[in-house]
Amino acid sequence: MKVDKINLINQESKNTKLSNIKDTAIQQLDGIVSSMPSDIRALINEAFVYKRIPKEYLLSSILFAFSSGTGLAFKINCMGYTNYANLYFTIIGSRGDTKSEAINIACKPLNKSDSENYKSYRKELKDHKKQEITSNKDEPVRKQFLLQDATIEAAKHVHFHNPYSIGVNLDEIYFLVQKMANERGNEGPAWRNFLLQGYTNLFIDIGRKTTDSYRLENSYPTLIGSTQHQFLKKNFANGNLESGFIDRMLFSNLLVDNSKISKEKLSEEILNNYHVLLKGLINYRKHIENEKRECNVILDKGVDEKLHEYSQILLNSKKKTT
Template sequence: MEHLKIKRLTEDLSEKTGHTKEALTSQLESIIDSLPDTYSNLINEAFDKKRVPKEYMLSAILFSVSSAAGCTFYTYQNNYENYANAYFLVVGSRGDAKSEALKLATKPIMDFDNKSFDTFQNDLQQNQDVKQKQVLLQKASIEKAYTIMDYNSSGIGIRLDEVRSTFEKIKNPNSRDGLEWERVLLSAFSNDTLSYTTKTSGVYRIKNSYVTFFGGIQNQLLNSFFDRSLINSGLTDRFLLTPNITSNKHISRELIDHQVIDRFNKTINSLLNYRSDFEDNNQEVDATRVYYSDDADDLFFEYSQKLLDLKYQSTSPLSEYYAKMMIYLHKLALLCYLLKSSSIRTYEQHITVEDFQLAKKLLSFYINCFKSCVKSNAYSEIDLKKLISYAKKNNATQKSVVEISGYSKSQVSKVWSKIK
């Protein structure tokens, strides 16, 4: 990270930018309060009864909605077409309930996939050419992933409890699967066409790729995510990171309210049913375009310009991240529309000001989560002497070094006086 200039980092990663734990907690609670009750109730119940961190549950729910909807909805805004797929990475220690959040949020989709598999097995006895319907993909080879994408035109959701091994494959230039996974994740993010040739199954061509992703990684292994090869390829910029922010230290005897779970499951099922109808009529029915209201359109334009300004005002890696956040503004606005519409089972064709304001909150939250992870990881092993030497050359202050390095004032002061 030596290419990051300390003066710019002091501003970009300032405590005032909202990525302290207290600030992130406040942002998170504001988001939860703005969500439809179907989703906010599950987040709060899971936190109170199962000690699942609220931020993990939020990301898992967004992943579930994104996976269930697939590419059945899209927006065309500022000359760009965008869908609701997104990549989520939750960061924490072992035992932080990362997997439990995913389990709760994706249960209705897993049930849907289980029923689809049973149907597939029965139909296979009558027709060897029948295709398996599947929404979520767990551990699989790249060839299997292409097969499932080919069979499911609305796209797939990839869920991994631990992503480090996948990142290690991607970083390995000798791994064919790794290189192909990188290409899939880079291209499917913007819904580009994917093609792949196999020795056994021939050629796959996915014309409108849709992949949404959820994975977990331990704090100690976060440096593998910030590896230079992933940063240079642009893969790092495509992820919405969620560090551990909230915790519940009290065990509860109570179960999660079954009505809360039931309402959530029915809501996700409504999206799955919409998706199934779309796939069944894929040759005759186009994806649904969702429009912005006039007021929401004005807000979208203004905030897009703000993000573009921030891109040019920031230094790497934040400048590149802001560029991807301009795309995520489209995606999150559509996701917020889907959160609202699925909860009332009515898919009106307008994104409202309320939807967009929630999308802004989510975007700001994830930007600050990224800054928090950059700050905690990028300087965790930095040489303090080199940092102070670099700071002095750029006329930075001791306070600046303390703010961005994580070292205490006394530690910085002792070394500062020895560096000429």
């Protein structure tokens, strides 16, 4: 048999395996979406039809939004550990794949809350400056869920004033990766260390001569950003793989796309139902946060056993690959 014929057979075998993997992934995606609450399921399905947003992109963005909204208010105790819901996502695609639109739709209730809080903060700050001569009240602080552009020192300070969570929302995650790759600066490695420690909700303790000292007993950062295929390999370089940062990242690759442009719009009712759902979580979380407590979510026996079984499968798979 000629070499080129052998190469062709090998390539066809690889393509078949890749096709089978993708088909399995699509089936799993459909299973996950179908198990979501009806308001979330409807948004994912209709956004795919009317706005051409890949289901896996919007699903990841919604999980990020609810992760950010949950914060340290809720936890589960399972397998000997206390577990919180903070997650890190990277959405992978080409230009025009509606990566940013997925994040915008999912995070709109959080952004709206941040806008309202910012207006309140500006008013309180203005009133405070008028009264600071006669008042001993502390300067008001800005409450927010999401950050877009900040130094690592500013991000930690914002998290101190928002102790239950801080979400990092980046349109292009590659720029953060570039900072991490810069061995001459401290900013990138400090970001990586913050996200590594924050993933397991470790404490933050800051002491500087030029700034106020502060401490968080538990941290809770969340992260989402998009990247293009050609930049993806850079995420694995310059210590990100070795440090375990990549292991903590959930990558959302394009599985299903819709090439048909619709003349119809996404239903306002479906959008509103989603907003009400996430807003309900936010309000409940604020109530818990105001009382400075946490809510322990009790898993029923079936869920607890399924989580234990799944974790064991992951551990076994890890051992097979090492």
